[in-house]
Amino acid sequence: NKIHFDYKKHENDHLAATFCGSTIPAPFISSGNFLTVQFVSDLTLEREGFNATYTFVDMPCGGTYNATWTPQNTSSPYVSNQSVPLSTCTWVIEAPPHQQVKITVWALQLHAQDCAQNYLEVQDLPEGDERVHFCGRNLTALPEFYSSTSTAMVVFKSEVLNSNSRVSFTYQIADCNRQYNRAFGNLKSPGWPDNYNDNLDCTIILTAPQNHAITLFFHSFDIEDSSNCAHDFLEVRNGSSRNSPLLGKYCGTLQPNPIFSQNNELYLQFKSNNIISSHGYEIIWASSPSGCGGTLYGDSGSFTSPGYPSTYPNNTHCEWTLITPAGRPVTVSFYFISIDDPGDCVQNYLILYNGPNATSPSSGPYCGAVSTANTFRFPLVILKS
Known part of the structure; x- marks a missing residue:
């Protein structure tokens, strides 16, 4: 038996919290003017249930803002002598059509090192190619964020809002530099x-x-x-x-x-x-560090062996990790493979792993010359020669 709290206006909106048991949850503040509460029970045990009250409050931070060419600053509110229960603050920054948003975070303090409950995330809206996530205590020299669409979203989540939990950032229309x-x-x-x-x-x-x-x-x-x-x-x-x-x-x-x-x-x-x-x-x-490989993130992309379309060098070891937004399955299509190996794909090969590392289920190894199309849903690809 459980209660779901969703920032829910559409089916794909965010789940904010789930509660069960007998511990009374802390006061909950939504990130906007809508909230869906869902109560679910099974066929086994019966309990007294819950009793909750609700009201509206002034949003502690967040909102929708229009970016201009002139930089503008915004911050979470400064709280000096109290701790305000806080769930999530969400800023939506909109640029004119066919422009992008530049976000510069110049101050960030988080209440605790629990990255599930205390973090700052900047991303495209709707979810696109760009997303950065910050958590932990030692945060310095945060990189600038450039959206790939005309809308960016800044999400600040903290268990409490006080002098040790705050964020300040600048937003503006991004030029092409x-x-x-x-x-x-x-x-x-x-x-x-x-x-x-x-x-x-x-x-x-x-x-x-x-x-x-x-x-x-x-x-x-x-x-x-x-x-x-x-x-x-x-x-x-x-x-x-x-x-x-x-x-x-x-x-x-x-x-x-x-x-x-x-x-x-x-x-x-x-x-x-x-x-x-x-x-x-x-x-x-x-x-x-190996000269090839790395993380490839986005809705779609392309990658090749080193030196392509020429031959790859000896002693090559490349590992590509493929990540798509919102946990969508990764599909990899190979239209041509030419990997020379004297034996059974032991020294020179291509192998795919259905997970984040080489302990995940694998497909392959592959070697030789194959010209037919092959499609896999494996997000880790390793080439070794």
């Missing part, structure tokens, strides 16, 4: 999936952890074609500045080959003129 300090992510041209604007000059700097190498996989690509890419183009440089060594300059509709950098920093520049506008690009990037 970005700096990502993280191990993986998605890159989309401004306005994606619609055409990019004219006269853009965008700089994107990717910084992975030290001793990591970054890999770029081009999932979609359509930039105005011109001789030597003189008009619209995307440049990728091995480093953190426009003077770093050039790895490639791309335009047209031919999807570029993957880029396997040997650096933990990449510099990308995207430029457009005022003549022709196209769809732009969608890039998945990952990083790992």
